Amino acid sequence: MIKTWFECTPQLVDVAMGRTPADMVIRNVRWVNVHSGEIVPGTDIAIAAGRFAFVGPNADHAIGPQTQVIDGEGRYALPGLCDAHMHVESGMITVTEFARAVIPHGTTSMFIDPHEIANVLGMPGVKLMHDEAAGLPINVFVQMPSCVPSAPGLENAGASLGPAEVREAMSWPNIVGLGEMMNFPGVVAGDANMLAEIGATQAAHKTVGGHYASKDLGLPFHGYVAAGPADDHEGTSLADCVARVRQGMRAMLRLGSAWYDVAAQIKAVTELGLDSRNFVLCTDDSHSGTLVHDGHMNRVVRHAIAQGLKPITAIQMATLNTAQHFGMERELGSITPGRRADVILTSDLVTLPVETVVAQGRLVSRDGGLVVDIPPYPYPAEAKDTVKLGRKLGAADFDIAAPAGVNGVRARVIGVIENQAPTRALEASLPVADGVVQMDRAGDVCQIALVERHRGTGTVANAFVSGFGYDKPCAVASTVAHDSHHMIVVGTDKVDMALAANRLGEVGGGVVIFSEGRELALVKLPIAGLMSDQRAEVVADEANALIEAMRQCGCSLNNAYMQHSLLALVVIPELRISDIGLIDVTRFEPTDVLIEEAAV
Template identity: 30%
Template sequence: MKVDLLIRQANVFNTFLKQFEVKDIGVVDGKFFFANTIDWSTVNVKETIDGSGRYMIPGLIDIHMHIESSMVPPSIFSKAALTYGVTTVVADPHEIANVFGLEGMKAFLKEETEMDIFYAIPSSVPSTTTALETTGGVIGLEEVRELLEHPRVIALGEAMNFKGIVHEPDSLIRKILRETQVKQPFMPIEGHVPDVTGEDLARFLFAGITADHTQQTPSSIYEKITNGIFIELQKKSITKENIAVINDNQFYEYTAIITDDVMADDLLDGHLNTNVKLAIECGLPAEQAIYMSTYTPARRMGFQDRGAIVAGFQADFILLDELETFTIHSVYKDGKQVHEKGKSIGYPEQKPSYPPHFYQSVQGKGWTREDLQFAVSGERVICNVIQKSDVGTFTKRVQREVAVKDGYLDWEASGLSLLVVMERYGKNGNLSFALVENGLKEKGAIGTTWAHDHHNLMVMGTSALDMVVAQQELLRENGGYVVVQNQRIIGNCPLPIGGILSGAPIQQLGSDLQVVRQGMVDLGYVNTNEIMSFSTLSLPVSPTIKITDRGMLDVRTHEIIPFIERVIR
């Protein structure tokens, strides 16, 4: 026998016992092979590693994530995430699909990566309907049928349209669900099931949805798992209370640790490994944390060749210096080392390249201050307002009185922030408006084209002049994230590929985004994740009131909510 790599006397994780055993592990042709009874001196061994004192675990598997959240293409993301022991992901590319439709997803599928990247079909492009939000692309039944035939497409991405799933049997999302169940009856179907309970939860299950990754509570975890929903824990759901429910009820088999979204600046410090460490800190036994980030996600997606260290499985593994702190010494993909402690994140040999129109996707005319003025006949008005949370991405609808000055709504003196969404694909030029409570506390503006999921151009501010500067800069650089104060740009993260991605090294991009994040904080924006919080103010499937280019929207009823409720004369 010829062995390419031999790891001697490591503490090897036995997935099926959920404990460590001191073993010798051989790698042959990129797959595991081991037998402690072998006299290795009689075997042709190409390379030997002394694993004494280290912990050997399978490579991490992230089955619910969006590469675009890192704001880089797949090849750059692959280099970064491998650093943290992530060897396989199942990506739902609904962000690039919202911008470029099927063409965007095909561009991702063509890209070569060291990491194994499988894909879920974006089932909600747009996340609601074309009548409620304008997108650059649409994924309909024909696109779904084509993608169902692709060998690297292994799941249906998160179904998000609450009204379409629960109340409209003939909606596009219900048709996509039925088509998937007919053509691929064993394909996993991912769900987006926030704050859904009782009969509504049963309707999600009845439609074929069998997993949820949204923000959880102890009661939602218990109800969903005991009703057949597989739970995927992202960072904001990894709390001591939630972990206690999983421990107390031994829910390990029905739960996986995932990321969903990791921003470019956070990717400088970690990926799925960060959430694994957090779960351990919150009380999840280390062995169960490993199990829930390797084997249960592999089983959920139907992988038969990874997620455990057994003969015949792919030799994707991590060597840890310490177990409880999850300190990574080195990472191996197909039996070859792809990262070692102390080395920086790499960059692909060839810079990612896309068609020219991918770099020219932000269209529209520049604003003037007059575009942000609202003529009103009366002394004051009652406005419908989006109340932003300081934690998470949920919002509330409230009403606030705003004064009128010289015949115009005096929003700049209201203590609220103005939020504007501009359709940016050159289809209709829509502009919609809202006021936000708990937005910016200082004078300034923030803007982005990375606005979930339609990715139109969105600007929020307390100064009209600063908002104009932000919008014009986004047009000039073909998308990104900007922060403006006193008509000066104090934070800028260009994203010229579709307005949502950059081909820059992750170190540069992450540094730019850190400056943007700090600029938001300096303007008084408060949230546990400032970038995600702002970018999801435009996500019309996340409770309870959001904005698209069509206007403010009640997420459950799809009712368009007027900017001004009534004028008080």
């Protein structure tokens, strides 16, 4: 654990004055100063006790016989990148493996919300990830999950947390605030529990994370802001981020594996000229394949620059702005004395190749590879074997019965929107055979099921979904099903759907795809049914095989698995599925799958 600035003050002063040698000196860099917005050439950086001690034109006075000297060779030195809002579990790997994957990409600070594991294991799961995060060589801070379950009355999670648990967590050393307040209908309705969670966080002088997933910027939006959430990452349009910033929130613009929300909103800065200090970049959800092959926050910064943002402004949005938002400007986000010594060396600010990474004053990555050993974190047995189906499922469990004597029906259909979290509320005319409503593969309407997996009740909720484009018999099942994390099964063939669901029951959770009775790909996720105990590179390869198998079955969506995993997220409009059935997330109430009879 890095010492506090106060504890290090005598050593930092002595190094700055030349009385004591530094632990490390990085020489001859172009200093990307995120406070002044300048790039200062010919700069040296002296580091001691994991913090910056001196940043100036010549650090000869800070070099001793034992000082590690790194020649910057005129490259740019910028602060280590910060991810302001993210869920480790979305990478299907542990916090440790996530850190191993992103350090070579220059991420040195992460603000994680472990509400995935919270929905399965409750407070013990949050504590596991909190303790794991505290032992890593980069800065991993935790936000206490706020909505477990995310929408009480519309779903049943594996655990339930409330104001008492939030108050307890605020005393933990690595908790920096409250995770995204997803139950925005509860907040605007004055729900006592939601407001108490916000109040407990504010009483601890910590940051309340927001999640207003509605297009309504009228009174409900104003009521939500009045309750205290300090940020929001659910904006998808220019109007969204403008409204948030004008009301004193910080707009978090996300580029995850499947969420592409930066381009539309960054125009608030590049075209409307809004103050960039109130915009923050984040990922929210990143697939392991994205982390290993494409990058993390460096990918987001590059993307923001490609949308017309000045490089230094984009860097500020991924460093200083994030630190200021969490009240940690004196700890993170800039290369200035006293802050944690997190540095990236790069030869180009636009393409942003990450050539050297220093975290907390320690060289951790060079030329895209780790140079430190980060051992696996041992998850206990009670964090595993969490998938309880209660019985073996058969094809008939996925039947949707039609009214007696009809040959066709009109049905509600969940419509997937590529690269966005919201869905559309669609309708389709579907045929009936032997009293059972049929899918329409030619019309891209297949079935979706939510299989209860926390208590072994054996219940299955069925509905229809469109947008995946599957054109052959297949089924994809996943125990990653935000946010209650039951099991989502999407398929064009009910026999395959049963095979996929039962397979995940056998292996203790994960993601699997079957086609015509044959298993095409499997990612085992034994930790809470959410995370693998394998290395990130192994999981990335398995996940890529899964995505390729989905393509072979006709799905051409970008990162379709991420879309699949959010179809049970009953706090984002318009239609979702939960363990109690189809949910209308514009009205926040259950709704019938079948609308009316229709001749087909």
